Amino acid sequence: MDVDQVRAALEALRQHDLPTHGGQTLAYVYDSGLEEADALGREALAAYGSTNGLDPTAFPSLLQMEQDLIAMAARLLDGPPETVGTVTSGGTESILLAVVAARDARPDIGHPTMVLPTSAHAAFHKAAHYFGVRPIFADVDTETGRAIASRMTDAMQEDTVLVVASAPSYAHGVIDPVTEIATQAQARAIRCHVDACIGGWLLPYLRRDDPELPAFSFVIPGVTSISVDLHKYGYTPKGASILLHRTPQLRRPQLFSSAAWPGYTMINTTIQSTKSGAPLAAAWAVTQYIGDEEYARLAREVHEATSNLIEGVGDIDHLRVFGEPQSSLVAIAGDDQLDVFTLADELLARGWYAQPQLRSVGFPPTLHLSISAATVPRIAELLDALRGAVKSAVAAGPPVLDPVLVATVDALDPSSFDDAAFHELARLAGLESAGTLALPNRLAPVNAILDRLSPPLREALLTGFLDRLTQQSAQTSSST
Numbered sequence: 001m002d003v004d005q006v007r008a009a010l011e012a013l014r015q016h017d018l019p020t021h022g023g024q025t026l027a028y029v030y031d032s033g034l035e036e037a038d039a040l041g042r043e044a045l046a047a048y049g050s051t052n053g054l055d056p057t058a059f060p061s062l063l064q065m066e067q068d069l070i071a072m073a074a075r076l077l078d079g080p081p082e083t084v085g086t087v088t089s090g091g092t093e094s095i096l097l098a099v100v101a102a103r104d105a106r107p108d109i110g111h112p113t114m115v116l117p118t119s120a121h122a123a124f125h126k127a128a129h130y131f132g133v134r135p136i137f138a139d140v141d142t143e144t145g146r147a148i149a150s151r152m153t154d155a156m157q158e159d160t161v162l163v164v165a166s167a168p169s170y171a172h173g174v175i176d177p178v179t180e181i182a183t184q185a186q187a188r189a190i191r192c193h194v195d196a197c198i199g200g201w202l203l204p205y206l207r208r209d210d211p212e213l214p215a216f217s218f219v220i221p222g223v224t225s226i227s228v229d230l231h232k233y234g235y236t237p238k239g240a241s242i243l244l245h246r247t248p249q250l251r252r253p254q255l256f257s258s259a260a261w262p263g264y265t266m267i268n269t270t271i272q273s274t275k276s277g278a279p280l281a282a283a284w285a286v287t288q289y290i291g292d293e294e295y296a297r298l299a300r301e302v303h304e305a306t307s308n309l310i311e312g313v314g315d316i317d318h319l320r321v322f323g324e325p326q327s328s329l330v331a332i333a334g335d336d337q338l339d340v341f342t343l344a345d346e347l348l349a350r351g352w353y354a355q356p357q358l359r360s361v362g363f364p365p366t367l368h369l370s371i372s373a374a375t376v377p378r379i380a381e382l383l384d385a386l387r388g389a390v391k392s393a394v395a396a397g398p399p400v401l402d403p404v405l406v407a408t409v410d411a412l413d414p415s416s417f418d419d420a421a422f423h424e425l426a427r428l429a430g431l432e433s434a435g436t437l438a439l440p441n442r443l444a445p446v447n448a449i450l451d452r453l454s455p456p457l458r459e460a461l462l463t464g465f466l467d468r469l470t471q472q473s474a475q476t477s478s479s480t
C-alpha cells in the first residue's frame with residue numbers, strides 16, 4: 001500500500017468502532033473535551049513510540065517523567081514522603097502487581113488468600129487466577145452496594161496477605177468504608193490495597209469541596225497501596241496507570257531482576273519488559289497541560305452532571321439507580337417491565353453506548369454509565385435518549401428466547417464444554433452463519449442468555465466465543 005492507501009485503510013478500519021470522543025460512549029473511553037490536551041497526547045505518543053522502558057538507565061527521560069507522575073499521584077492521594085510508585089500499562093497491571101507483591105512479601109504462607117468485597121473489579125479475579133492467591137469474597141450491602149467492614153474483618157484469616165477496597169467500585173460507583181477496612185487489616189498486619197483505578201484522579205478533587213465524602217487515600221494509616229489510572233479520569237491516552245506503595249519496603253517484592261541467562265541483565269518494575277514509552281510520555285504531557293486547577297474544575301463539573309443524571313433517572317418510570325453512587329459512575333436498573341439489555345440496544349440505536357452488566361449474587365442486571373467531561377454539556381440529551389429508549393424497550397418487552405436454545409444452554413456443563421458444543425450453540429443462537437461468527441446488531445438476546453447462567457458457564461461460553469472470534473480474525477487477515 002502507498003501512504004494514502006494506508007491512511008484510507010486505517011480510517012475505514014475504524015468505521016465500526018465506538019466513538020472515542022464526543023461524550024456519547026459511556027464506558028471504555030474518557031474524554032476531557034479539551035482539544036489541546038488531546039493534541040499534546042498524540043504528539044507525545046508519536047515522539048516516544050519507539051522508546052523502550054525496558055531499562056530505565058537507557059532512556060532516562062522515561063524515568064524522569066515516571067517520577068514526576070508518581071509525585072503528582074502521591075500528592076493527590078496524601079502519600080507520605082517515602083511513597084514510591086510505578087507507572088504500569090493499566091488498572092489491571094497495577095492490581096496484578098499489588099497482589100503479587102503482597103503474595104511474595106509472605107513466602108512463609110504456603111496457600112495465601114486475599115479478602116475482597118463481591119463488588120471488587122474482576123482484575124482481582126484475574127490476579128487470583130494467575131498468582132494462586134485464593135480469593136475470599138465478602139458480601140456487600142445490596143441496598144447501597146457498599147462493602148460491609150465487619151464482613152470483611154470476619155473473612156480475614158491467618159493466611160490472608162491482602163485486603164481490598166474500592167474507591168469507587170466500577171460496577172456501581174460506590175465508595176467502600178476504607179477507613180474501617182484498612183484499620184482492621186492493619187491490626188492484623190495485613191496489607192490493604194485501595195482500588196482507586198477509576199476514582200483516584202477525581203475523588204481527591206471532590207473531597208476538597210465536600211469533606212463528607214469518605215476518605216480512601218494514604219491519609220488512612222492502614223492503606224498500604226493504591227492503584228489509580230491515568231487513562232481514565234487523568235484523561236490521558238490509553239496505556240497508563242499508577243501503582244503507589246506507602247513505602248519502598250512494601251514495594252520491594254514487586255521488583256524483578258534476572259541475571260541468570262546469557263543476555264542483558266533484566267530489571268523490571270512491571271509485568272511488561274520491553275514497553276513503549278509512548279503512553280507514559282503522553283500521560284506526562286497531558287497531566288502537565290491540564291494541571292491541578294483544571295482537573296479540579298473537570299471533576300466538579302463531572303460530579304455535578306452525574307448528580308443531575310441521577311436525579312433525572314429517578315424521574316423516569318421503570319428506571320432506578322442502583323446503590324448509592326458517589327462519584328462519576330451510575331448503574332441503572334429496570335423494573336419487571338423493563339429489560340435493561342433491550343434498553344442498551346435502544347440507547348445504542350440513539351447513538352449512546354451504555355455497558356450491560358449481568359446479574360450477580362445480590363446485584364440486579366444493570367447498565368453502566370461512566371460520565372466524563374465531554375458528556376457534561378450533554379446530560380439533557382442523554383436523559384432524552386433514556387426516556388425514548390425506555391419507552392421503546394418497555395413496548396418491545398424482553399427478548400423472546402428460542403426454547404430449544406434455552407434448553408440446550410441450561411443443560412450445559414462448563415467442565416465438558418468444548419469447541420463442538422460452542423459451535424452448536426453459536427449456530428442455535430444465530431451467531432454463526434456459513435461457519436462465520438458474527439454478533440447481531442441487537443445484543444439483548446445474547447445478554448439475556450448469559451444472564452440466566454451461572455458464572456462458570458458464562459465464563460466457558462465467553463472464553464469459547466473469544467477463542468473463535470480471535471481465530472476468525474487471524475483467518476480473515478491472512479486471506480486479505
Ligand SMILES: Cc1ncc(COP(=O)(O)O)c(C=O)c1O
Nearest residue numbers: 090091092121123170195197198
Ligand atoms: C475500579 C477499577 N479497577 C480496575 C480496573 C481495570 O482497569 P484497566 O481496564 O485499565 O485494566 C477498572 C477499569 O475500569 C476499574 O474501574
